[in-house]
Amino acid sequence: MSAAVLCVTGTDTDVGKTMATACLAAAALARGDRVAVYKPAQTGVGPVGAGDVETVARLLGHPDRLTVAEGVRLGPAMAPVDAALEAGGEAAVEALPGLDWHLERIEALALDQDTVLVEGAGGLLVELTPGGATIADLALGAGAPLAVITRPDLGTLNHTGLTLEAAARRGVRPGTLIVGSWPVEPTAVHRANLGRLRATARDHGYAWGGALPEGLSSAPEQAVSRAATALAAALAGVLPVRLPPRPGR
Numbered sequence: 645m646s647a648a649v650l651c652v653t654g655t656d657t658d659v660g661k662t663m664a665t666a667c668l669a670a671a672a673l674a675r676g677d678r679v680a681v682y683k684p685a686q687t688g689v690g691p692v693g694a695g696d697v698e699t700v701a702r703l704l705g706h707p708d709r710l711t712v713a714e715g716v717r718l719g720p721a722m723a724p725v726d727a728a729l730e731a732g733g734e735a736a737v738e739a740l741p742g743l744d745w746h747l748e749r750i751e752a753l754a755l756d757q758d759t760v761l762v763e764g765a766g767g768l769l770v771e772l773t774p775g776g777a778t779i780a781d782l783a784l785g786a787g788a789p790l791a792v793i794t795r796p797d798l799g800t801l802n803h804t805g806l807t808l809e810a811a812a813r814r815g816v817r818p819g820t821l822i823v824g825s826w827p828v829e830p831t832a833v834h835r836a837n838l839g840r841l842r843a844t845a846r847d848h849g850y851a852w853g854g855a856l857p858e859g860l861s862s863a864p865e866q867a868v869s870r871a872a873t874a875l876a877a878a879l880a881g882v883l884p885v886r887l888p889p890r891p892g893r
């Protein structure tokens with residue numbers, strides 16, 4: 645695999661994985677990379693709706709050096725295997741691509757890009773394939789580190805600790821821990837959690853990616869770029885691999 649691949653997961657669904665993926669992509673674009681964003685299994689979106697990868701492209705203003713791709717799309721807003729079952733029964737589940745298929749897609753994207761970001765569905769152990777492969781398996785197969793996106797609210801310390809521990813147990817390389825949405829008016833709970841999350845990241849060998857400000861989704865693309873700049877320090881440790889220039893580049 646020639647590009648730097650980073651797998652993005654969350655401590656839960658709706659924690660800001662897509663927002664964080666947009667910021668990671670913006671940071672990689674800002675350093676001159678060609679970037680691909682791949683979503684192996686997009687659920688909860690109809691055939692013509694905008695999935696997470698289109699959201700990333702829109703947030704970044706559709707830059708030239710950004711390529712986006714989806715593996716499978718399933719209408720029901722459920723975990724991928726259940727969404728397939730709901731949409732088309734056992735036959736639809738069996739028709740879902742397996743781990744090797746997704747790894748080949750990632751590898752194909754990696755051939756033409758400097759950075760490939762892979763956004764899972766929901767959290768670390770959500771099954772993406774009929775064989776039960778998860779984003780952890782994709783990270784292992786691609787040799788990629790993991791970016792874990794988390795919440796700052798009450799309950800996050802347990803969810804974050806469990807996610808980082810489960811990833812470590814599976815042998816997934818630590819990447820970065822990022823808070824997906826930091827409130828404009830943080831409470832004492834948020835502030836205390838932030839310190840604890842930093843310590844949890846350090847204890848598990850994850851770079852601290854910081855906290856993305858709330859309100860990014862409605863902000864102009866410059867705001868995403870600013871948030872991406874704040875992620876740059878973490879990226880230095882997470883996406884260190886730069887390809888040697890190819891002939892003609």
Ligand SMILES: Nc1ncnc2c1ncn2[C@@H]1O[C@H](COP(=O)(O)OP(=O)(O)OP(=O)(O)O)[C@@H](O)[C@H]1O
Nearest residue numbers: 657658659660661662663766825857858859860861
């Ligand atoms: N920093 C932020 N600023 C503004 N809105 C945010 C931020 N982070 C998340 N959101 C909003 O919260 C919701 C969930 O975020 P997002 O879609 O990124 O989560 P996700 O973890 O990717 O969810 P899924 O599991 O469905 O892929 C979205 O409506 C998004 O616009």
Ligand SMILES: [Mg+2]
Nearest residue numbers: 661662696763
């Ligand atoms: Mg998402």
